[in-house]
Amino acid sequence: MASTDKFVETALTAGDLDGAQALVEQVNWNQSAADWRIFLDFGQGLAIKDAQGRLAATATTLPYPSGFGWISMVLVAQAFRRQGIATQLLGRCIAALKAAGMVPVLDATPAGREVYKALGFRDGWPIQRWRRIDAASTVGSAQEVRPLIDSDWPALLRLDAVAFGCDRAPLLSRLRTRSGSFACVAGEGGRLRGFLLGREGRIATQLGPIVAQDEDTAATLASWATARLAPPVIVDALQRHARFSRWLAATGFKKERSYTRMALGQDELFGDPGRMIAIAGPELG
Numbered sequence: 001m002a003s004t005d006k007f008v009e010t011a012l013t014a015g016d017l018d019g020a021q022a023l024v025e026q027v028n029w030n031q032s033a034a035d036w037r038i039f040l041d042f043g044q045g046l047a048i049k050d051a052q053g054r055l056a057a058t059a060t061t062l063p064y065p066s067g068f069g070w071i072s073m074v075l076v077a078q079a080f081r082r083q084g085i086a087t088q089l090l091g092r093c094i095a096a097l098k099a100a101g102m103v104p105v106l107d108a109t110p111a112g113r114e115v116y117k118a119l120g121f122r123d124g125w126p127i128q129r130w131r132r133i134d135a136a137s138t139v140g141s142a143q144e145v146r147p148l149i150d151s152d153w154p155a156l157l158r159l160d161a162v163a164f165g166c167d168r169a170p171l172l173s174r175l176r177t178r179s180g181s182f183a184c185v186a187g188e189g190g191r192l193r194g195f196l197l198g199r200e201g202r203i204a205t206q207l208g209p210i211v212a213q214d215e216d217t218a219a220t221l222a223s224w225a226t227a228r229l230a231p232p233v234i235v236d237a238l239q240r241h242a243r244f245s246r247w248l249a250a251t252g253f254k255k256e257r258s259y260t261r262m263a264l265g266q267d268e269l270f271g272d273p274g275r276m277i278a279i280a281g282p283e284l285g
Contacts, residue, residue: 007085009092012045012058019055020045021202023075030201030234031073031283034178038062038284039073042170046092048076048085056080059089061097062284066166068263068270069102072283094119094264104264107236107282113260121262124269126239127279130253131204133232145224148176148183148195155192156185163211164285165270171284172209175199182207182225186217196221197280204232210278218277219247226251237278244277 012020017036024031039045043062050056057076063069071093076085097104107127108116117123148156161167176183178199186194194212198205207225212218218241226233235253237244249255259282263269279285 006051007056008049008051009088010047010049012040012047012060014040016045016047016055016058020047020058020073020075023055023058023077024202026078027075028203029075030203030206030281032200032202034199035201035283036073038171038174041174043070044096045073046089048080048089050080057085057089059086059093060283061093062171063097063100063102064164064166064168064270064285066270067102068105068165069097069100070283070285071097071104071106090119098264103266105261105269105285107259107261107279107285109257109259113262116262119264121264122267123260124263124267125261125273125276127236127259127261127282128239128245129256129258130235130237130245130248131232131256132226132234132248132251132253134252135231144188145184145186145220148185148197152185152192152195156195159192159195159275160209160211163272163275164209165272168285171280172197175209175280182228184221184224186212186221193217194221194277196225198225199281201234204234205229206281207233207235208278209276209280210235210237211275212277213275215241215243215247215277218244222247222278223251235278236281238273238276240273241277 039060045060048057060073175197179197194217196210198207
């Protein structure tokens, strides 16, 4: 634990989650208490508190088993901004991942991208957030789309490991639980061609990851899922998938904000962007 006269740095615990969620609401992000639980269960959270014990800031790391780890949830309460707190926490996260032999990776907003570039992060995948605020209808397809079942799970994990760059079964299992009403797979001739998971958020349902052999399969999966959800719905899609982006625009999704996936000190990212159609979210990868 590090401390100054004004602030104390400590681990984020379950007792801090109400305060952490208040920071999310202050910046109007989409994370819920269940998302904070992911970081506590599978990663590590850091907290900065003031002399009265109030939560001033957070940051989280989420390690993955192929030599990289995510940095996210760098939040500073409005009353404590412009005091170097975010930079301090970011430095702690980078140091912790590097000490564990992992490459720090993150999804940066345009403003954050400039800060991270100065620290040695390099551009990787451009990502676009899309939001739909009205109800959806089902779109037919020659491919079979159906609810995810237990027997699909091994093939789903294999497909995701190639797309993401490692086996992240614990995280996907958590997302499966949270997307039971719309988690789905697409197949043809008994072969799994793609899947969609997601989670309920504070203000919208997030679709993702969407992993598929091609963009038409991804669109079919997203159509099936959105037809079963009340709006609003958000999707964070890789910009390289122009056909999928056109489908999103044609079905009522509107562009919102953009992100850039960045890795510290290297140009090549983990995984296969050809199969990763939409990410799980900038906080999860």
